Amino acid sequence: MEITNSSINFFILDGWDISSLNIAESMERAQVLDVDLQNQLKETLSKYKPRPSIYDPDFIAANQSDRADNVILKSKYEQFVQIRKDIQDFKKTSGVEKVIILWTANTERFSSVEAGLNTTMFELEDSLRANKSEISPSTIFAMASIAEGCTYINGSPQNTFVPGVIELAEHHGVFIAGDDFKSGQTKLKSVLVDFLVGAGIKPVSIVSYNHLGNNDGKNLSAPQQFRSKEISKSNVVDDMVESNNILYKPNEHPDHVVVIKYVPYVGDSKRPWMNIPVK
Template identity: 60%
Template sequence: MPAVRTKSGHGVEYTDEAITATYSYNTTRVEKEANGDVTVQPIQLHLKFRTQRKVQRTGVMLIGWGGNNGTTVTAALMAHKHRVSWRTKTGTKQPDYLGSITQSSTMSVGLTSEMEEVFVPMKALVPMINPAELVIGGWDCSGMNIADAMRRAQVLDVTLQDALYNYLKDMHPLPAAFDLDFVAENQLSRADNIMQTKNKWESVEQLRADIRNFREKNSLEEVIVLWTANTERFSEHITGVHDTADHLIDAIRRNENEIAPSVLYATAAIMEGCSYVNGAPQNTLCAGLIELARRHGVFVVGDDFKSGQTKVKSGLVEFFMDAGIKPECIASYNHLGNNDGYNLAAPKQFRSKEVTKGGVLDDMVSSNSILYPPGSRGPDHCIVIKYLPYVGDSKRALDEYNFSIFMGGEQTVVLHNTCQDSLLAAPLIIDLVVLTELMHRVTVTQCDGEDCCDKKEKMTSYTHMETVLSLLSYLLKAPRVPEGTPVVNGLNRQGQAIKNVLRALVGLPPDNNMQLECRLPFLRGVGS
């Protein structure tokens, strides 16, 4: 992999310990008048980013480790770690990271003096963990070892399963916190590995002990806890229960009914100093959990992996609206046959998924008052998910988009997307863990004016990013953001945010695609 380094003397200092980058953040503040007029004030803020170069020895504990996603990502990482290849009818395959932005995407760092644009791997800008070095563990309501659970999932080629079996057979999930009130009743048949605790607080204490043991056994510096288990029903967020950290802890202690298992995992993770990622659609990240995470200085990330139909939708709708074309009606139909689909066959669990998939249009619609004037309604939008066992993990997504175009015209786009659900979700798990670990090592401080480059700030003045790590929205269907800040669902905007923050960590300006060097002849030799 090529080395990428910002030239010395440009506000960036590389030491063995850290990369310290001075960064001018140019933004705006806007005033909206009652008559609709808008006044825009440009603002420049001077920041210093400090990125620790030493990657932490990191483990990830998966909730739902024995499911399709958990076994697929574990098997893939073992294939990389042990350099396992396998034969298929089209030839010999090597392990890859296709679908992972950190491992398989590139980003522009600028132009050469000959006006050639240079692209480098995303992971080349700052030190990122090698996914094959992650230590994997976790919990599952099914006690089946990970090798047999991989076979049960029926996701990977049989020859690859056979090649990996011995690497996985001694991996066993820990007993899970389980409450049938929050998942479909059809899940009870595989729930043979349940935590034998008397109440919810005792479950939290057991989960905390599990995390501590995992950290100590594997000599880990960092542990990230990630939910990839079945979708829970939505919880009713109750004042006095979910609204503050203290209320939440008290509610768990008194065994409140509306405390879901996912909240127990998140509470245990946070209290053990671990960031928590919610890869499913349920509303785990209540105000009390976010406050608790802020107290303990860890991140929370959510909600719901954005892997297939919703990723296409958030990119496609953004594309058409940027072109001034008006979405009028979107019908989305899915069928799948894995255990996720089996669980979603229950109405309450489907409702959780419907909410996260349905909200993907909201901010894009509200951003264009020409297409959608105040008081008008957005596009008609329906979502259907059906369970068909025969198709297994090979999910089918059928979408019909209806648009209004120029002078009363209409346009219809129909998509049929066949995608292996877990093979799209597993790379997202990798990216979420890799980027969360990176952000643990990034701190930032604000400094004054032009002396920012020379000023040596005390380390106590540096702070981490906001507790709700909205930077990772690109990877999630219903991105959670800090209270009082806008939700962004447009796929391109989400992706650019990640890339431009990575550029900032090494003192590079955002990639704004102006490329004035190419459009103004007198700039062509500047910087040569």
Template identity: 35%
Template sequence: MKNVVEVQPNDGKLAILIPGLGAVATTLIAGVDAILAGRNAPVGSYAEMGHLPTADGERVRVKEAVPLASLEDVVFGGWDIYEGNAYQAARRAKVLSNEDLSACQEALERVKPMPAVFDHEYVKNIDGPNVKSAKSKWDLAESIVADIKGFMDANGCDRAVGVWCASTERYIEPGPVHQTVSAFENGLKENHPDISPAMIYAYAFVKSGVPLANGAPNLALDIPAIVEFAKREGVAIAGKDFKTGQTLMKTMISPGLAARMIGVEGWYSTNILGNTDGAVLDDPGSFKTKEVSKLSVIESILEPELYPELYGNITHRVRIDYYPPRGDNKEGWDNIDIFGWMNYPMQIKINFLCRDSILAAPVALDLALFMDLAQRAGMSGVQDWLSFYFKSPQRNGDVMPPHDLFKQQEDLFVTLREISSRSSVKAPKIASAS
């Protein structure tokens, strides 16, 4: 670590600010309320439930090893293109049961969306009335900066962190406007068409000194201008695209195949999804963004350049179909054509009937808590140690993070141990099972 400084305390309130108060965000808010009320355990959250292996083979609770923000101190806010509060948004998303919605209705109704930055050219298949208007994209960024400050002041928050939970934007390649901070700022002022809403939010968060994690495959935090800006301003950033359903399975299974030197000839993946995310991805431009994110996993883990006999000719296909009857209950189906000794063929079939937002909500929570921790630990720029949570981990300079879930987990452990060594928190050790 370059910044060897003492970790700042976790005193005061933490604002978790979310662009996109849809299915994932409202499920997160409802889940935190259920945890605080004692109705549910924080299942799926490593930050809340996990233990950290120590260098000498023992374990401590993560919450006791590093000074994470307490859920009691969290205040939620955000932006959305729809005007209704988070309770209305949660009912529209149809993720949670009526019983659960009734139990957390008060907590959800407190969260009312600020007008969003939105451009129909970047997200085709949805629209809403709660949208900012301004003369320039620079003015839109300034409006978000004002929103962040206003929310923190109104709610007595000492710190803030952002987690992007809004829709997948259409695919775009980096251009000249994305290369430097000055070029990007000029582009904002000149309404450059290659600056997307997600990039406007990214700029505004960094300008506000607020760390941001990108839960979608949008090209927002990745561009050189934002990376440079984050380093200059001392702000932590991390992305991209929450790793939840099918890709989570791939990063678990691929390392096992590679460890046993089992060959892979083809991997076909298809998904059916009926929520807003599915509707957005029904547009070819947005699907292209998601496809690029999902396709990068297999080849990175199996390393065909090292094992051409095993993985040199893989056919990898990814499909996503919008199927409204399924709602948020996504189904990911994989057919894996493998081969073994003497090239005899075999197959693996996976049918993962998952709940998209139920898997994503604890990921969003962990990222919020760990990004706040990173900011207080003086860790600016790309937080590649959080690649554990992303489909398409963000490159940190010349370093490309691994896709292997278990290597990513070890990177997470290593960094948390390092932060713990700089923290005044002293946790009791828990002996490992014999």
């Protein structure tokens, strides 16, 4: 199906959240949109309430527990079945032609990738039925999406697409994509480094600092969740560096440091700083 500007009116939204707030209440709590715009949207958005979602405190920061009042309290396989039922229900009630699942939830810690756990689709399916602890919520959503033939896009930096998920998607012929939105400082960093390397200018160090006070920052204040983000932010320049064997010798990379701090006062107004010395 081709999506054009004229077809935007035919989009129908649905979704899940561990918080029971309707979308208008969530908008007000987030304090991202201008107040006047919030007032214009409030009546419409108050009609949208999320379906119960999967909450696993082993994968996101413990400081998110106060929001988790809208969760699926079942085994991992039963959660998978419930998400499939939700997708089926949405298809039936909305009558849409195509469904795309977009993961915009909190950053999870990295999952272990182990033989016998998730390196093939059969291992992954067996692990799901056995309620193995290393099957993450985002991976369960991906598996449910694939089972229902829905494109799945991952907007967070964790390793949702373990080898078993990739094989499962290939087996079903379902499109999956995404490794963090990289819509802020990371996007700017990738553009700058690509320009410098392409121009024959050698970055020798890349240091980026960020502080923010929204719930994303709160979740990333936990070490394991920050590590997922750190890996994602660091990996973004690897291909550019490895593509130029004139500037960089084999196994040579610029020093790369990423710092993210949670400062509640600044709210959603993220404050980034970046330093890239060159030769």
